Amino acid sequence: xxxxxxxxxxxxxxxxxxxxxxxxxxxxxxxxxxxxxxxxxxxxxxxxxxxxxxxxxxxxxxxxxxxxxxxxxxxxxxxxxxxxxxxxxxxxxxxxxxxxxxxxxxxxxxxxxxxxxxxxxxxxxxxxxxxxxxxxxxxxxxxxxxxxxxxxxxxxxxxxxxxxxxxxxxxxxxxxxxxxxxxxxxxxxxxxxxxxxxxxxxxxxxxxxxxxxxxxxxxxxxxxxxxxxxxxxxxxxxxxxxxxxxxxxxx
Amino acid sequence: xxxxxxxxxxxxxxxxxxxxxxxxxxxxxxxxxxxxxxxxxxxxxxxxxxxxxxxxxxxxxxxxxxxxxxxxxxxxxxxxxxxxxxxxxxxxxxxxxxxxxxxxxxxxxxxxxxxxxxxxxxxxxxxxxxxxxxxxxxxxxxxxxxxxxxxxxxxxxxxxxxxxxxxxxxxxxxxxxxxxxxxxxxxxxxxxxxxxxxxxxxxxxxxxxxxxxxxxxxxxxxxxxxxx
Numbered sequence: 001x002x003x004x005x006x007x008x009x010x011x012x013x014x015x016x017x018x019x020x021x022x023x024x025x026x027x028x029x030x031x032x033x034x035x036x037x038x039x040x041x042x043x044x045x046x047x048x049x050x051x052x053x054x055x056x057x058x059x060x061x062x063x064x065x066x067x068x069x070x071x072x073x074x075x076x077x078x079x080x081x082x083x084x085x086x087x088x089x090x091x092x093x094x095x096x097x098x099x100x101x102x103x104x105x106x107x108x109x110x111x112x113x114x115x116x117x118x119x120x121x122x123x124x125x126x127x128x129x130x131x132x133x134x135x136x137x138x139x140x141x142x143x144x145x146x147x148x149x150x151x152x153x154x155x156x157x158x159x160x161x162x163x164x165x166x167x168x169x170x171x172x173x174x175x176x177x178x179x180x181x182x183x184x185x186x187x188x189x190x191x192x193x194x195x196x197x198x199x200x201x202x203x204x205x206x207x208x209x210x211x212x213x214x215x216x217x218x219x220x221x222x223x224x225x226x227x228x229x230x231x232x233x234x235x236x237x238x239x240x241x242x243x244x245x246x247x248x249x250x251x
Numbered sequence: 252x253x254x255x256x257x258x259x260x261x262x263x264x265x266x267x268x269x270x271x272x273x274x275x276x277x278x279x280x281x282x283x284x285x286x287x288x289x290x291x292x293x294x295x296x297x298x299x300x301x302x303x304x305x306x307x308x309x310x311x312x313x314x315x316x317x318x319x320x321x322x323x324x325x326x327x328x329x330x331x332x333x334x335x336x337x338x339x340x341x342x343x344x345x346x347x348x349x350x351x352x353x354x355x356x357x358x359x360x361x362x363x364x365x366x367x368x369x370x371x372x373x374x375x376x377x378x379x380x381x382x383x384x385x386x387x388x389x390x391x392x393x394x395x396x397x398x399x400x401x402x403x404x405x406x407x408x409x410x411x412x413x414x415x416x417x418x419x420x421x422x423x424x425x426x427x428x429x430x431x432x433x434x435x436x437x438x439x440x441x442x443x444x445x446x447x448x449x450x451x452x453x454x455x456x457x458x459x460x461x462x463x464x465x466x467x468x469x470x471x472x473x474x475x476x477x478x479x
Contacts, residue, residue, distance in 0.1 A: 054375060056374060076379075079377045082375055082376065082377040083376065086376075087372075089372065089375075091368060093369060095391075096391060096467060097394065097467050106387075107376035107378060110386055111376060111377045111378055139470075141468070142468060152372075159377065
């Protein structure tokens, strides 16, 4: 594998909150166009890990590299890296006072310094990507959860990121709405977007992920292709975890 | 003297002159009071330790002392250290400080009410803290602060009468002068009161139009509240 393919490198990330060590040394490389899915029990630091990558939560130790440049300890340049590392949140976090279109436009205008016409055209293109251009003039409060999440994906896409971090993007949605959001993410993956996804959607993980990272107690416990983790007898922990979920659902 | 002659030929012309001064006081104070309120609220909420402490102390001092005292200090006290304001300017400065401090509290309450996710999302797009405050947080917070701010604006209309204590002949002062001269306290002050009522009524109507104008579609809180 060519080292130049690596767009994001995460090196030995540690993070504690109070006395609670949430991340205890996580490392991995992400190749361009790859989709990595993070699975694991609640409270094992998956969301914290994503936030450490774009420094929304600065890690205590460890380094993050984007395209060979260090993201950690980058000072004010972090705002440049954050444009290149998109993020999609469980609760969407759309800007409540702005229409779908303006949600996507805002950072283009204020951060990228685009002109009005150009930003508008770009925002509409991104909304079309996620099937939301007909809803451009609607406010977040007028959208369903699935629609809101698609707009927030468009908002992240608009910055032309090198990688997008998805933090449980469908956990706040019912199965129907989950499907429409996963459909969009599947399409992005096919089109070659690099994605890190924290999710509990095993179906999505198995069909889209190039690699699954099973996290437990702040470390990556198992790592490999979905097929490997699910079927190779050497890997047991993720299978146990999925078994526990399934048996709970049957109860 | 005929009552109507007194009211229309003597009282009202004098009060109109006073009203103009009152409106000038308000027009000079309110915009800066709002700006100061925003600055102090943002400084307290998002500033560093020192800035935050300064903003907090400023609000504490203004809230903890009578406005009249502040006006006396500005007009009668400051000349002792070489700063001399005209009565009108001293009044306006006092009103801006007072209005700003109370506005700051309303705005701070609104800032706190904005969910963290808004800031998180803005920063995740590469906005600086200030860009996020300006483009995402404040536009939402100011909408929520409108009821409080309008309340404070109405107070301003009324406490502008304190300028009379610094010899500015505004609406109340003009009423007092006519009342004393013609010994018509009841009529004079009743008419003054009616004029204040009209000012406040106009303000209330204007605020309710403004609130409807800037309301974010889909967030029909009033409608929901009425149903529940």
